[in-house]
Amino acid sequence: MELILIKTKYRFIIRWVVATFGAFLLSLLFIEIGEKSDIGVLQATIGGLAIALPQAVILRFAISPLLWVWTTVVGWVLITGIGVGAVGWIVPPVQFPLRILYGVLSGGIGGLGIGLVQWLAIRYYVPYAWQWILVSTLSWAVAIPVGSVVGIFLHQITHLFLGEVIGLAVTWLVVSFLTGINARRLLIN
Numbered sequence: 001m002e003l004i005l006i007k008t009k010y011r012f013i014i015r016w017v018v019a020t021f022g023a024f025l026l027s028l029l030f031i032e033i034g035e036k037s038d039i040g041v042l043q044a045t046i047g048g049l050a051i052a053l054p055q056a057v058i059l060r061f062a063i064s065p066l067l068w069v070w071t072t073v074v075g076w077v078l079i080t081g082i083g084v085g086a087v088g089w090i091v092p093p094v095q096f097p098l099r100i101l102y103g104v105l106s107g108g109i110g111g112l113g114i115g116l117v118q119w120l121a122i123r124y125y126v127p128y129a130w131q132w133i134l135v136s137t138l139s140w141a142v143a144i145p146v147g148s149v150v151g152i153f154l155h156q157i158t159h160l161f162l163g164e165v166i167g168l169a170v171t172w173l174v175v176s177f178l179t180g181i182n183a184r185r186l187l188i189n
Contacts, residue, residue, distance in 0.1 A: 012058070012188060016180030017173070019054035024088065024172040026050055031089050033165050041077055044086040048076030051088075062187045063125040071121040075114035084110050087140060088172060091164045092148050099152055103145030111140030126186050135186075139178035147171025 027050035031043045052072035056065035080086045087110035094102050115136025123129040151167015154160075 012184045013177070013180040015058050016055070016183060017176040019058055020051060020176040020180070021169075021172050023051045023054045024169070027089070028165075031086075033089055033091060033161075033168060039080065039086045039089050041080055043089065044076040044080035045073055047086055047089055048073035051076075059183075059187070063122050067121040068118070071117045072114070075117035078117060079110045079113040082113070084113065087111075087144055088168065088175070091151065091168070092144075096149065096152050099148040100145045103148045104141050107144030108137050108141035110144075111137040114140070122186075128186065131182070131186060135179060135182040139175050139182075142178065143171045143174035146174050 027047050030046050030050070031039070049069070049072075052069040055072070056068040059065065059068055076086060084106055087106050092099050092102050092106070112133065115133040118136065119129055119133050122132060126132070147167045147170040149167070150170045151164040154163025154166055157163070
């Protein structure tokens with residue numbers, strides 16, 4: 001009986017992580033990783049759509065999938081349009097140790113923008129929906145510096161840009177876990 005409870009408790013989180021991280025990997029077919037100036041509104045739209053669609057499938061039992069997709073795409077376009085950039089697809093333009101500070105700031109601002117717009121989608125469906133703004137802000141503020149440090153470390157060791165791409169993958173993995181845990185807490189508890 002206890003094993004069944006553990007499986008159901010973590011099923012949502014596992015689905016969220018697989019959907020979000022898998023969507024990031026799929027988005028790499030359409031979006032070239034680069035610096036902030038390389039990723040425009042069109043790429044942010046494609047990336048936001050790639051992330052939002054599988055997440056909406058998972059969230060369909062709790063909120064409007066169309067509203068989730070719409071607000072997620074708008075969030076990515078918004079943070080890209082105001083100059084923060086599509087933080088999940090850009091390599092920070094600074095070196096270590098400034099990458100940590102840059103990651104916290106750009107991740108926090110990007111997460112705040114995305115979380116605020118996504119809050120518009122969930123506020124009528126989820127008690128304490130305002131917490132999603134904090135979850136998104138903090139998740140990205142933690143994930144960007146972690147992934148950036150991994151990326152620059154791998155890039156310096158291998159002398160391959162692929163190290164930076166792996167760093168972004170680590171970023172998305174961290175964001176997936178942090179947002180998945182908290183989405184489950186907000187939606188299922």
